[in-house]
Amino acid sequence: MTTYQIWQNNEALIDDLRAVEETISQHIRIKNKQIEAQIKKVTNNHGKMLRPVFALLTSQMGNQYDRDKSIAFAAALETLHMATLIHDDVIDQADTRRQIPTLHTVKDNRYAIYAGDYLFSICFNMLSQYTEELNLLNYNARSMEKVLIGELDQLESRFTPPKSVKSYLSRISGKTAQLFAVSCYTGATESGASLRDRQRAYNMGKYIGMAFQIIDDILDVKGDAKDVGKPVMADIRQGIYTLPLIYSYQQQPEKVGALLNKETPFSDETIHELKALIDQTGGVIAAQKLAARYTKKALNTLSKLPEGDYKATLKHIITDMLERTL
Amino acid sequence: MTTYQIWQNNEALIDDLRAVEETISQHIRIKNKQIEAQIKKVTNNHGKMLRPVFALLTSQMGNQYDRDKSIAFAAALETLHMATLIHDDVIDQADTRRQIPTLHTVKDNRYAIYAGDYLFSICFNMLSQYTEELNLLNYNARSMEKVLIGELDQLESRFTPPKSVKSYLSRISGKTAQLFAVSCYTGATESGASLRDRQRAYNMGKYIGMAFQIIDDILDVKGDAKDVGKPVMADIRQGIYTLPLIYSYQQQPEKVGALLNKETPFSDETIHELKALIDQTGGVIAAQKLAARYTKKALNTLSKLPEGDYKATLKHIITDMLERTL
Numbered sequence: 001m002t003t004y005q006i007w008q009n010n011e012a013l014i015d016d017l018r019a020v021e022e023t024i025s026q027h028i029r030i031k032n033k034q035i036e037a038q039i040k041k042v043t044n045n046h047g048k049m050l051r052p053v054f055a056l057l058t059s060q061m062g063n064q065y066d067r068d069k070s071i072a073f074a075a076a077l078e079t080l081h082m083a084t085l086i087h088d089d090v091i092d093q094a095d096t097r098r099q100i101p102t103l104h105t106v107k108d109n110r111y112a113i114y115a116g117d118y119l120f121s122i123c124f125n126m127l128s129q130y131t132e133e134l135n136l137l138n139y140n141a142r143s144m145e146k147v148l149i150g151e152l153d154q155l156e157s158r159f160t161p162p163k164s165v166k167s168y169l170s171r172i173s174g175k176t177a178q179l180f181a182v183s184c185y186t187g188a189t190e191s192g193a194s195l196r197d198r199q200r201a202y203n204m205g206k207y208i209g210m211a212f213q214i215i216d217d218i219l220d221v222k223g224d225a226k227d228v229g230k231p232v233m234a235d236i237r238q239g240i241y242t243l244p245l246i247y248s249y250q251q252q253p254e255k256v257g258a259l260l261n262k263e264t265p266f267s268d269e270t271i272h273e274l275k276a277l278i279d280q281t282g283g284v285i286a287a288q289k290l291a292a293r294y295t296k297k298a299l300n301t302l303s304k305l306p307e308g309d310y311k312a313t314l315k316h317i318i319t320d321m322l323e324r325t326l
Numbered sequence: 327m328t329t330y331q332i333w334q335n336n337e338a339l340i341d342d343l344r345a346v347e348e349t350i351s352q353h354i355r356i357k358n359k360q361i362e363a364q365i366k367k368v369t370n371n372h373g374k375m376l377r378p379v380f381a382l383l384t385s386q387m388g389n390q391y392d393r394d395k396s397i398a399f400a401a402a403l404e405t406l407h408m409a410t411l412i413h414d415d416v417i418d419q420a421d422t423r424r425q426i427p428t429l430h431t432v433k434d435n436r437y438a439i440y441a442g443d444y445l446f447s448i449c450f451n452m453l454s455q456y457t458e459e460l461n462l463l464n465y466n467a468r469s470m471e472k473v474l475i476g477e478l479d480q481l482e483s484r485f486t487p488p489k490s491v492k493s494y495l496s497r498i499s500g501k502t503a504q505l506f507a508v509s510c511y512t513g514a515t516e517s518g519a520s521l522r523d524r525q526r527a528y529n530m531g532k533y534i535g536m537a538f539q540i541i542d543d544i545l546d547v548k549g550d551a552k553d554v555g556k557p558v559m560a561d562i563r564q565g566i567y568t569l570p571l572i573y574s575y576q577q578q579p580e581k582v583g584a585l586l587n588k589e590t591p592f593s594d595e596t597i598h599e600l601k602a603l604i605d606q607t608g609g610v611i612a613a614q615k616l617a618a619r620y621t622k623k624a625l626n627t628l629s630k631l632p633e634g635d636y637k638a639t640l641k642h643i644i645t646d647m648l649e650r651t652l
Contacts, residue, residue: 030475030478030479031475031479031496032475032478032479032482034482035475035478035479035482083443084443087439087440087443090435090436090439091435091436091439091440109416109417109435110416110417110481111478111481111482113413113416113417113439114413114417114474114477114478114481115474115478116443117409117410117413117442117443117446117470117474118471118474118475118478120443120446120447120470121467121468121470121471121473121474122467122471124450124463124466124467124470125464125467125468125471127467128460128463128464128466128467129464131460132460134454134457134458134460134463137450137454137460137463138451138454138455140450140454141447141448141450141451141453141454142447142451144443144446144447144450145444145447145448145451147447148440148441148443148444148447149356149357149358149361149444151440152356152358152361152437152440152441152444153356153357153358153361155436155437155440156358156360156361156437170357
């Protein structure tokens with residue numbers, strides 16, 4: 001399934017996403033054409049472009065819709081996301097992303113670090129070129145801060161016993177939900193929505209992001225049929241203890257704790273036993289319930305937003321995301 | 327010599343630099359206090375703070391001087407510089423910077439990558455909080471782009487035969503001179519200087535940065551008495567061929583080329599022979615001449631800027647920089 005096929009029922013949205021891709025490509029201008037081509041190869045190999053989708057749809061909320069602006073902002077948010085992915089891939093030493101070799105594999109870590117930094121600067125270049133609201137830019141910069149605080153916190157807590165659900169939620173709220181929140185906020189703000197509706201858009205995005213990350217963490221434990229290349233329990237192997245495991249630990253602290261105290265890297269046997277324990281203790285089911293609660297909160301917040309065609313599309317997407325048919 | 331001692335004759339400037347340091351520190355706010363302390367340890371161990379010095383002094387150019395703003399911008403520029411240093415240290419795998427262990431040594435590469443990203447976002451947070459000119463923000467973002475294009479270009483051209491002086495100048499113009507240029511431009515713009523004077527301030531900063539980097543590259547060949555920890559010819563060992571070597575190659579392409587074609591990493595003997603060749607062919611002297619030319623251009627541009635006390639201080643600093651008593 002190509003990127004655009006998942007949005008098959010929405011021609012206008014697909015056109016906009018193509019324009020977003022084009023805008024990103026146009027902003028990557030490097031005299032050394034080899035470097036330029038290398039970076040464009042990564043940015044053209046995008047995913048579902050969920051963050052641009054939310055920014056594009058929420059930009060139809062108010063009455064100041066401006067297609068060019070809306071596309072520029074969506075492009076800035078996707079560029080920011082891509083920059084973090086390039087650095088994440090260096091950090092995880094991932095060999096491929098979406099079937100193509102990662103930048104640090106094709107070139108090296110150093111190259112990938114600078115390329116990520118370059119995309120960060122393009123993001124702020126785009127934002128400052130198109131926005132009229134400095135407040136919005138500040139929102140974006142602070143949002144990026146929160147993403148990185150979440151990532152640093154996750155690194156720091158690797159291989160330490162799973163703490164509370166609260167600390168997990170705080171971490172994913174930074175690491176993942178922030179960018180969804182700010183995507184919706186950006187769309188709403190640029191469209192001239194009221195302050196209350198901007199805040200609602202922000203909250204909706206945050207709930208979507210929370211549900212999205214929890215589901216991602218569930219798929220890491222259960223295995224994702226669509227993502228055959230990824231080994232099951234990849235996060236836990238790296239010492240990242242996510243919600244299903246935390247719930248499981250709360251149920252059986254001694255049994256789970258004993259396994260987590262084993263020597264790292266964990267053996268396949270330990271991973272297998274951990275997976276069995278998570279199943280037995282209902283860790284996945286409890287996590288699914290929390291994801292459903294966030295989805296419900298997102299839909300509830302959406303229902304309060306100003307009427308418009310965008311709402312039906314958003315409702316559809318949010319529901320699909322929970323069921324992960326998207 | 328501590329950081330502030332070099333500015334000993336200028337109490338007002340030292341006060342401002344202390345305020346810059348304090349501002350940066352205040353912006354680093356992370357719930358996990360251990361992470362916060364680690365990052366602050368790096369940012370508090372700053373160098374001469376040359377970029378803030380230029381931003382602070384040029385902010386006295388126009389008639390809208392505002393101390394708080396001027397300090398905030400200087401802090402943003404220093405934070406941007408620090409972010410690039412943290413990533414540079416990961417890339418060069420440098421063990422220490424200014425006598426303290428680098429972040430990736432204390433923690434690990436991953437941590438240092440995210441910490442650098444975090445400082446980038448703080449920089450844009452500061453800029454968007456204080457500026458009233460979106461144009462200025464765009465300038466900063468584009469300047470950061472150029473820095474990274476310069477770094478990528480340098481990485482890409484490692485261990486390839488030294489090309490033209492022109493391509494060297496284009497690389498350092500991005501990698502180093504941009505941040506000096508934008509520091510001067512930022513000060514001038516915020517002070518309400520005329521468009522012509524802003525452009526002059528930008529050019530002056532660029533010339534200063536060019537001279538600064540050429541001198542840095544000369545010291546890499548000659549050895550810097552003040553920087554005892556750094557091995558001589560560190561750049562060339564890493565495949566970064568700078569101006570003295572390029573000049574030398576132009577004089578003796580066969581001899582220099584033969585040495586550069588040897589197996590890498592270069593042996594101490596090869597490095598020794600290269601150094602001798604650079605001396606014989608006058609590579610250092612030719613580079614010094616070009617640095618002096620840029621310094622002269624900087625001073626010449628400075629002389630055309632509006633009168634004020636800041637000019638004498640700038641003149642003093644620019645002259646000291648060339649002689650590297652600074």
